[in-house]
Amino acid sequence: MTQSAPVTNIVLAGLGGQGIVTASDILAQTVFRAGYDVKKSEIHGMSQRGGSVSSDIRFGPRIHSPMVPAGQADFLVITESTQVTPNRHRLRPGGRLITPDAVPHLFQDDDPQASAQAARMVNVALLAVLSVHLDLPEEQWLAAIRSQLPERLHTMNLETFQHTRRVEALFGQLAERPRPRAY
Amino acid sequence: MAEQFLTGNEAIAQAALDGAVSLGTGYPGTPSTEILERFDQLGGRAQWAPNEKVALEVGLGVAYGNARALVTMKHVGLNVAADALFSATYTGVAGGLVLAVADDPGMHSSQNEQDTRRYAEAAGAPMLEPGDAQEAYDYTLQGMEISARFQLPVILRLTTRVCHSKTRVTPRRDRVGLPAPRYERDIPGRVMIPGYARPAHVRLRERLAALAASELPEALLRLDGNDPQLGIIASGVAAEHAREAAPNARVLKPGLTHPLPLEAMRRFAEEAERCVVIEEGDPYLYTAARAAGIPVEGRPESFRFGELTADRVRRILERDESPEPQPEAPGKPPRLCSDCSHRVVFRALSNLDCIVAGDIGCYTLGVMPPFEAMDTCVCMGASIGVGLGLRHALPAHEARRVVSVIGDSTFVHTGLPGLAEMAYNPPETGHVVLILDNETTAMTGLQEHPGTGRRLDHHPAENKLNYEAVALALGIHHVHTVDPTTQTEDFERLLHDALAAERLTLIVARHPCALAERRLAAFQAAQEG
Numbered sequence: 209m210t211q212s213a214p215v216t217n218i219v220l221a222g223l224g225g226q227g228i229v230t231a232s233d234i235l236a237q238t239v240f241r242a243g244y245d246v247k248k249s250e251i252h253g254m255s256q257r258g259g260s261v262s263s264d265i266r267f268g269p270r271i272h273s274p275m276v277p278a279g280q281a282d283f284l285v286i287t288e289s290t291q292v293t294p295n296r297h298r299l300r301p302g303g304r305l306i307t308p309d310a311v312p313h314l315f316q317d318d319d320p321q322a323s324a325q326a327a328r329m330v331n332v333a334l335l336a337v338l339s340v341h342l343d344l345p346e347e348q349w350l351a352a353i354r355s356q357l358p359e360r361l362h363t364m365n366l367e368t369f370q371h372t373r374r375v376e377a378l379f380g381q382l383a384e385r386p387r388p389r390a391y
Numbered sequence: 392m393a394e395q396f397l398t399g400n401e402a403i404a405q406a407a408l409d410g411a412v413s414l415g416t417g418y419p420g421t422p423s424t425e426i427l428e429r430f431d432q433l434g435g436r437a438q439w440a441p442n443e444k445v446a447l448e449v450g451l452g453v454a455y456g457n458a459r460a461l462v463t464m465k466h467v468g469l470n471v472a473a474d475a476l477f478s479a480t481y482t483g484v485a486g487g488l489v490l491a492v493a494d495d496p497g498m499h500s501s502q503n504e505q506d507t508r509r510y511a512e513a514a515g516a517p518m519l520e521p522g523d524a525q526e527a528y529d530y531t532l533q534g535m536e537i538s539a540r541f542q543l544p545v546i547l548r549l550t551t552r553v554c555h556s557k558t559r560v561t562p563r564r565d566r567v568g569l570p571a572p573r574y575e576r577d578i579p580g581r582v583m584i585p586g587y588a589r590p591a592h593v594r595l596r597e598r599l600a601a602l603a604a605s606e607l608p609e610a611l612l613r614l615d616g617n618d619p620q621l622g623i624i625a626s627g628v629a630a631e632h633a634r635e636a637a638p639n640a641r642v643l644k645p646g647l648t649h650p651l652p653l654e655a656m657r658r659f660a661e662e663a664e665r666c667v668v669i670e671e672g673d674p675y676l677y678t679a680a681r682a683a684g685i686p687v688e689g690r691p692e693s694f695r696f697g698e699l700t701a702d703r704v705r706r707i708l709e710r711d712e713s714p715e716p717q718p719e720a721p722g723k724p725p726r727l728c729s730d731c732s733h734r735v736v737f738r739a740l741s742n743l744d745c746i747v748a749g750d751i752g753c754y755t756l757g758v759m760p761p762f763e764a765m766d767t768c769v770c771m772g773a774s775i776g777v778g779l780g781l782r783h784a785l786p787a788h789e790a791r792r793v794v795s796v797i798g799d800s801t802f803v804h805t806g807l808p809g810l811a812e813m814a815y816n817p818p819e820t821g822h823v824v825l826i827l828d829n830e831t832t833a834m835t836g837l838q839e840h841p842g843t844g845r846r847l848d849h850h851p852a853e854n855k856l857n858y859e860a861v862a863l864a865l866g867i868h869h870v871h872t873v874d875p876t877t878q879t880e881d882f883e884r885l886l887h888d889a890l891a892a893e894r895l896t897l898i899v900a901r902h903p904c905a906l907a908e909r910r911l912a913a914f915q916a917a918q919e920g
Contacts, residue, residue: 223723236557240396247523249556251499260722272635273701274523274556274628278716294722 214268216342217276220331221262221295222287227331230356231285232263234335237352239267242344249274260291283341285334310337311372329368336372346373392562399527399553402560403461403491404429406531409564413458413486413572414438416446418804419835420465421500422554423493427463428838431848439840439847442771442804443468447475447490454484454544455581458572459535466494466507467770471805473510476544480515481591482581483542483598486572489534490516493549496671497698502751502770504696506672511546511649515595517602518546518649519611520627524558530646532563537607541598548648550671552628552698603650611646612655621708622663624656624680624687626670629699633669636704648676657685667708671699727756732902733827735875736796737762739883743890745794748778750806752798753833753904765796772797772805775813775824782818790820791890797824800832800840803856813895814865821894823886826858828899831907849914862897869896876902 218235222228229250236248250263264276276298284299285306286292292307299305308314311333314326332353339349353365397405403426407415415430415437417423431437440446443464450460464472469492479488492510495501511518517537519530527549534545579587602608613630621640625633630644643659645652660666660680667688668677677689690707693715703715727733737757740747741764749755749765750773758765767777778795785793797806806826813822832838839845844855859870869889875882882900889896 224725233557237396240559245559246396247556247558249552251551251555258723258728259725262722271558272631274552274558274631275700277635277701290723297716 215271216267216283217281217300218265218283218285218338219262219276219281219295219298220265220285220287221260221291221298222331223291224258224261226261226287227328228261228263228287231287231331231335232265233356234332234349234352235338236265236267237356238344238348239265241348241351245269245271247271247274260294262295283338285338287330287334304341306334306337308334310334310376313375314368314372325364329364332365332369333372336369337376339369339373340376349373392564394559394561396557397524397528397560398425398555398557399521399524399549400425400555401429401557402524402528403463403531403547403549404433404435405560405562406528407461408433408435409562410532410535411459411569412461412535414450414453415461415463416440416449417461417463417491418443418446418468418471419800419832419838420468420493421835422495422551423463423465423468423491423549424835424838425554426461426491427847430461437847439838441841443472444475447472447479450488450490451475451479451482451484451544453572454486454488454538455482456572456574457486457570459487459489459539459569461489461491461531463491464493465501466492466505467501467503468492469507469510470505471771473514476510476516477514478583478588479544480595481583481588483591483594484538484544485542485575486569487535487538488544489531489538489547490544491531491547491549493551493554494672495551497551499551502768504672506675507546507548508648508675509673511548512675515599516544516546516649517541517599517647518548519646520548520648521553521646522626522628522630522644523553523556524560526646527553528560528562533611533646537602541602543595543598543602546649548627550627550698556628599650602647608645608647608650608652609655612652613644613646614641614659615644616641619662620664622659622666623708624659624666624668624676626676629669629671629704632699632701632704635701637708640708645676651676651679653679653683653685656680656687657683660685660687669699669704669707724759725756726759727753728905730905732829732874732876732900732904733757734762735879735882736825736827736900737764739875739879739886740764740794740796742883743887744792745886745890746781746789746792748774748781748793748795750774750795750797750801751834752801752827753829754796754798754827755834757796771801772809774801775806775809778824779809779813779816779818779822782820782822787820790818791893793822794886794890795822795824797826798833799826799828799830799842799858800838802826802858803841807861810862810867810897811865814867817895819893821892821896823889823896823898825886826897826899828858828901829904829907830901831904833904833907837904837907837910849911858899859897867895867897869894870899871896872899872901874902875900 244267246267427437450462453460521527618639749768774795842856
């Protein structure tokens with residue numbers, strides 16, 4: 209986390225149905241529980257029909273505008289590769305782009321049912337990657353996941369989050385290694 | 392009470408509960424829809440009305456009965472409810488009536504970007520403009536209190552970013568006990584015949600003057616910053632953008648924006664070396680300030696369009712009129728779901744080369760490729776009237792191609808009078824109305840309506856509106872019901888024959904929305920579990 213910067217700006221983006229709003233609720237709830245001023249803004253309505261969705265989360269000692277200004281996102285988290293190009297301009301120079309390429313372990317199964325399951329976990333897995341770069345207590349992340357998801361989904365999501373967070377903490381700093389795909 | 396993290400819509404629902412609102416009613420419309428859904432989840436009494444006009448009338452009746460009502464709608468919904476509003480300010484209210492009206496600058500999910508503040512001024516309704524969820528909460532309660540004290544309906548003017556942004560909210564329970572609902576007869580006050588309406592108009596202006604002279608306009612001001620060089624007058628979320636764009640500037644944010652705190656604005660503007668008005672939508676604050684002789688600066692015309700952001704506010708302050716940056720590539724537009732029954736219908740309309748007078752809902756996406764099977768879309772319910780007008784005007788060989796396409800919820804909203812018009816003034820070539828009945832209000836997020844047979848909370852309703860029976864009762868004798876997904880050929884033949892027959896026909900293309908079916912199944916499972 210950029211400790212010196214007064215405000216942390218994060219943009220989550222993807223397609224309708226990929227759990228962008230849920231992921232941004234988990235992130236914002238974590239920040240809220242950690243005691244920061246936080247604002248979260250998104251556009252939905254037509255997203256239900258599979259269109260682009262993005263959500264802005266800003267936190268710090270005092271937040272005014274709920275929208276991340278153009279080119280000032282410290283983190284851009286994308287759940288679907290086609291959404292990188294339309295959102296890349298939101299990232300500040302030196303900001304971190306987090307895409308499904310960051311969680312290859314999620315897609316190592318050839319079983320189609322397992323792959324479909326993995327697709328539903330992408331949002332939480334990418335939050336886990338993001339979490340390593342934010343100075344927020346792990347127990348607040350876990351509490352936020354529990355508060356934002358129905359109980360039957362808790363185990364799977366908590367396990368995915370904790371496993372991915374460990375993998376990222378161990379290997380994420382070597383993130384400059386070549387990615388399986390380039391955008 | 393514990394601090395919460397809420398959207399503006401959720402905060403309004405919480406305030407309605409805390410403020411003893413006895414009935415919430417409205418019609419779904421992005422970005423306002425979640426207010427009533429949340430109010431219901433919190434244990435409030437919430438119901439969907441067929442349209443915004445009926446919702447406002449129901450709310451008005453509640454308030455005449457000395458109880459509190461919350462009426463919700465999107466900005467264009469107020470066009471439908473305007474007839475009631477313009478006389479509701481004359482009659483006034485007894486209990487309390489707040490209209491939460493959500494504007495959509497930038498048209499994320501709307502057909503225009505009209506500014507509700509014009510309505511407050513035109514109808515003479517007091518108006519509050521929150522800029523975040525905490526203010527949405529506070530002003531909902533404040534609005535109820537203003538409504539009760541000055542006996543006027545109050546508009547809570549929202550925008551997309553207030554409705555759908557989450558911020559920290561500290562609720563405060565309204566501890567004032569409310570008197571029990573009762574009817575107090577006041578014929579000259581409530582019956583707007585000319586003889587009673589003339590004094591009622593005078594009374595309205597007196598009430599607004601009393602509000603303007605009260606402590607409230609100044610009490611609801613927020614003043615931040617201390618730079619004597621730059622003063623900014625801003626309302627709603629625009630004030631938040633302004634604080635971000637110019638952290639040191641003095642920012643004056645009136646919470647009550649009708650009637651405006653003009654004297655406070657004048658003092659503020661005269662103290663600043665330069666005073667700029669920052670607002671989304673129409674130049675409402677700017678025009679009022681200039682008309683009062685207050686020395687403020689406006690914005691270039693290009694900032695009238697779309698939402699403001701901190702970046703755009705910075706441009707206004709720097710008088711930067713250079714072209715604004717555009718996104719590198721457009722996002723993915725919404726489209727009809729891959730298994731949507733509307734797809735079959737639009738393929739048929741396209742195959743038959745119809746002129747399609749369309750309407751508002753998911754099915755408006757029939758205008759997108761590969762169908763491109765919609766020729767007009769104006770406002771809720773317009774498909775039937777526009778289709779009839781085209782039929783009246785066009786030569787017979789073209790008139791026969793005209794079909795009106797309307798969804799089930801939209802039909803109930805404002806399609807019913809259109810059908811009466813069709814029966815009353817039939818075109819020479821007849822006409823074909825197609826109700827796309829997917830048994831939900833899909834586009835706004837799967838809300839119930841009188842035709843689904845379920846209430847807002849998804850429990851069974853007393854009645855279920857029968858479109859076929861309505862058409863027959865109106866004198867439209869050719870009424871057909873088909874499932875376009877399982878009877879695709881029948882549907883296409885039926886449509887073809889109806890167009891050729893030169894008579895009045897209603898076709899109900901009925902197939903439940905898959906998303907609504909899934910949600911209803913989940914609801915029923917939760918009920919049983």
